[in-house]
Amino acid sequence: MNLTPENITFIDNYLKNSEVIYYDIRMEMLDHVATAIEQKMNSEQLNFYDAFKDYMAVHKTAILKNNKKRYDYSWEPIKQFLLFLVSPIILVFGVFLFLFFNYFDINRIFTPNFEFKEMVISLILFLFAFQFFYFRYYLKKRFYRVEKTGSTLALIYWLQLLFLRYNEMETISKTTLFVFSYLLFGYVAYFIQELVKFHKHRYNYI
Incomplete structure (x- = not known):
């Protein structure tokens, strides 16, 4: 039957x-x-x-x-993100990013009214808002694997609060510029990867 x-x-x-x-x-x-x-x-x-x-x-x-x-907080999404950061293609991107910050003075584009930490928090808030509205109001469904990538973004948010908010130097070090830029670009690439995986298998859930 x-x-x-x-x-x-x-x-x-x-x-x-x-x-x-x-x-x-x-x-x-x-x-x-x-x-x-x-x-x-x-x-x-x-x-x-x-x-x-x-x-x-x-x-x-x-x-x-x-x-x-599944509702409990899990380090698994963060673990997957960290593994993604050391994947070959992302590491190659990281090398180019590092060289870029070493050869170009990025600090000159920032002013007292728009500092690096303001740019970081603006990007984080934009990514949070995009994820929320895309799944809640466009797809109108909640998907565990993609939604849980948000815990990684939350970790980056807390890191910038702990470090950048207490860093009152007039210029940001090249290392700091590299680390936070690498984390943010890495997160965007990771989220896009998870989004592509989701849409490839979405027909199983419709």
């Missing part, structure tokens, strides 16, 4: 009502639950609702516990 579209919708609504808010996670769960129920229907000759009831009675706690773990 195969599940009908109505059966699939029933499972999806059940997961929604169980606060599985991330669309990609819910679709993964939906596929897993639907496959298990279909096998149960065929092996035990049950109708959909009896198979669903019996399956969820045994597995509901484990399924929802796994979902709850």
Whole structure:
């Protein structure tokens, strides 16, 4: 016996009502639950609702516990970002960026009214706003993997607060310029990579 579209919708609504808010996670769960129920229907000759009831009675706690773990703060996205920063193509970009800051005096473009730290916080806020509006109001769905890249941007934000806000020198050192520029450009490249991956596999979630 195969599940009908109505059966699939029933499972999806059940997961929604169980606060599985991330669309990609819910679709993964939906596929897993639907496959298990279909096998149960065929092996035990049950109708959909009896198979669903019996399956969820045994597995509901484990399924929802796994979902709850996704809400906890995790260092995994930051770990993936750091690994991305040391990938060959990004390191090559970093070398060119380092040479650029060594050969050109970037400090001359900054003034007391527009310092490097103002530029950094402006870029961070722009990236936060873009991510929020793009997924919340354009796609109108929440996607776990892409949304969690925001924790990396939050880390960069706190780093600039801890370092740049207390750095009152008239000029910013070349090392500081390089580090924060590398982090921000690296984050943009990382986010674009995750966005491309998401759109390649998006058909699985629609």
